Amino acid sequence: MSQIRAEPMLRARGVNKSYGALKVLLDVDFQVAAGEAVGIVGPNGAGKTTLFGALAGSFPITSGEIYLQGQNLAGTSSGERCRMGLARTYQVPRPFLGMTVFENVHVAGMSGAGLSSADAAAEGADILRDTGLLALANRPTAALGLLDRKRLEVARALATKPHVILLDEIGGGLTEAELGALVDLIRQLQASGMTVVWIEHILHALLRVVTRLVCMAEGRVLAEGNPREVMAHPEVQRAYLGSSPE
């Protein structure tokens, strides 16, 4: 297990989320150190995306505490968390469909990073180049295919200049070459000091980036630590792959 510094970049303590009788997150403890890249795996319905929603403030949690750089996020809105440096992408892309690709990134730069229109435009152009979207900058987002929409999810989150980026299954549906380019991009982000938390089913891509793995099942954290040890854990094998190793 990698060393966790005294002051984690992002920390969830005893987080619970229920919808009526349905408990989606159960006492989740989770933390990420500054500059660390952590992967989250688990079967469908494990609560991974709900954990992202809880961290990003998309909905109120039932109980528990979430801290960003030591600051308790209780009572802060999703918008405030973003401006504090916590960005997220959505598993099913949610672009602003009435706007162009560039306008999506431009508004994120102005609102999330607090940049002027001119600076957000310049930074936005750089991000679109890095994410392979520059040629499509002036196209309406409604005309984009799934892959480009996923790229735009990452580009728009990066435009807010986050300290932490929560990536939700951005690799699904990509070709090997596209996945390779995406992995390179995320490694660059991490090398620049950004903290990365990545939910992904494509393990070989995930393992090229993350140094620590968290496995969730049925709303709980089953195991966490060194990726190979986590994947070899019998409970993880049973929950994630449906069988335990002989």
Place this chain on the structure above:
Amino acid sequence: MTKTPLLGMASADRRLIWLAASALAVLAILPAFGSALAVDKLTYLFILIMFATMWNLLAGYAGLVSVGQQAFVGLGGYAMVRMVDAGLPPFPAIFIAALCTGVVAWAMSWFVLRMKAGEFAIATWVIAEAIRAMVSFDPIIQGETGTSITALNAYAPEMRRLTIYLLALATTALMVWGSWKLLQGRTGAEAQAIRDDEEAAASVGISTFQVKQRIYILASIGCAVAGTLWLASAITFQPRTGFGVQWSVFMLFMVLVGGIGTFIGPILGALLFFALQEIFGDFGAWYLAGVGIVAILFALYLPRGIVGLWLDKGRDEPLTMRKRLGI
């Protein structure tokens, strides 16, 4: 960092702005040689442009489809009646009444902006009806009979007509220019993001409630200014007319027929609506039939409104708010 500039305004748009500025100058001196009827009709056209611009700001850009803007038309009129009754001169009262209406809109916003889509639309309408009922209980209004702002009769009719005309022209110009600046800036981009996906908008750092609130209050003040100017020209205030849902229907028609979510569409829609009223106005019920037929024809053949003439060819409409990257 590579500087990739935003593309500037198209030269055709620049010419259009010069044309609009020239038209403004001509309109400002028009009463010197135009007939009283022309001045009255143009005043009404300016009021329509204000209504259309404000409703487009609300529904077209922020996605707040209200059918209750008549609440602010009526409240503006009512506040003006009350202020004039308290001894305030009528012309300053127009603007003070509109600002007071903005305070009411601010109070209402905490409630109505928690609602979405259909709920929001219905809530705004219900509140407008509730306010109408409350206003008609005020003894000074005399129920549905209404009241007249007799203080306006202290002015000579020509003077009153000219003052209302110039005030309507100036506020229309200010509102159109103000909404241009607002939409060009960060608020405009944020409103569009909220309109498209409110949760995703919050996730990129937008304070969604505050942006919606700002636009709701501005659009309410705008409708109140237009409404009180209309009242000043009509002199008589009746709750059923001031708070009539027809105001929202007019706004909706002009914006949809012109092109929702575009800057120029509602202005074109207001011009078309004005022309329809002029053509069919003397035919009684046929007037409503004519407006209805035009609405149906647009829905069938030009669903994006007049601006569809450009958009359907893959071109930007004149005075577009699109921000293009020079790539």
